[in-house]
Amino acid sequence: MQPESPYTRVEILHALADVEQEVASFFGSLSEDEFVLRVGDVWTPAEHLRHLNTSVSAVARGFSASRWLLRLRFGRARAPSRGYEQVRETYRTGLAGGAGATGEFVPAREDPPAAQVAQHRADVLARWKRVNARLRGALESWSERDLDRIRLPHPILGKLTAREMLFFTLYHDQHHVAAAMRRLPRFDGAPSAP
Numbered sequence: 448m449q450p451e452s453p454y455t456r457v458e459i460l461h462a463l464a465d466v467e468q469e470v471a472s473f474f475g476s477l478s479e480d481e482f483v484l485r486v487g488d489v490w491t492p493a494e495h496l497r498h499l500n501t502s503v504s505a506v507a508r509g510f511s512a513s514r515w516l517l518r519l520r521f522g523r524a525r526a527p528s529r530g531y532e533q534v535r536e537t538y539r540t541g542l543a544g545g546a547g548a549t550g551e552f553v554p555a556r557e558d559p560p561a562a563q564v565a566q567h568r569a570d571v572l573a574r575w576k577r578v579n580a581r582l583r584g585a586l587e588s589w590s591e592r593d594l595d596r597i598r599l600p601h602p603i604l605g606k607l608t609a610r611e612m613l614f615f616t617l618y619h620d621q622h623h624v625a626a627a628m629r630r631l632p633r634f635d636g637a638p639s640a641p
Contacts, residue, residue, distance in 0.1 A: 452530060454610075455591065456586065456589060456590075459613045459614075459617075460583055460586060460587075463583055463586075463617065464579075464583065466617055467576070467579040467620075470496075470499065470575065470620050470624055471576065473628070474571075474572060474575075474624075474627075475568075477492055479561070479564040479565055479568070480564075481631050481633075482564060482567075482568050483558065483559060483564055483567075484630070485558065489630060490554065490626075490627075491627075492630075493559075493571060494554040495623045496623075497554040498548060498552060498554050498623065499619070499623050500571065500574045500575055500578055501554070502616070502619060503578045503616060504581070506582055506599075506612060506613075506616050507578055507581040507582035507585055509612070510582060510589065511581070514589075514597055517597050517598070518596075518597055521606055522598060522606070523598070524596050524597070524606075524608045527595060528595045528608040528611050529608075534614040534618065535614070535618045537604060538603065538604060538615060538619070538622075541604065542603075547603075549602060552602065582616075586613070593609060594608065594610040595608050595610055596608070597609045
């Protein structure tokens with residue numbers, strides 16, 4: 448699932464579409480029992496996907512906002528955008544240091560009755576498709592220059608260039624697939640996110 452270090456807006460759009468499909472395929476391939484399997488206090492696969500929905504939706508809102516307003520609120524980037532690998536490593540370092548999701552990004556614990564799991568999964572996957580389409584649609588009007596000059600806030604990483612936020616989003620999606628996979632018995636020994 449590793450993107451080939453996309454950099455341009457067009458490359459990022461393609462990578463976002465690919466990762467969206469891979470995430471949907473993974474969560475869609477789980478049995479109903481696996482989708483809601485709770486192992487200790489960690490998130491279920493369903494909760495991982497709901498977290499991704501919240502995260503991508505927030506990024507889509509940022510990319511849909513007025514660029515003028517974003518510059519006013521978060522300032523203009525003074526340094527060049529870091530690459531995908533650098534953003535990934537910075538995020539991994541933050542996680543290793545104890546950072547994690549907080550507030551609205553923590554999915555409410557849900558244990559739907561067995562009869563409702565199929566509909567719950569269909570609803571969460573449908574939202575996944577919608578939030579990703581919204582993000583890609585918003586990104587269409589951004590220039591390469593704006594991607595490197597406009598900043599967006601990240602709750603763990605601080606202010607990122609818009610391009611860096613997209614790199615984070617690509618990795619973050621993979622990170623949560625790997626996290627969900629590691630907890631499922633049939634994927635015992637699954638590798639961590641690339």
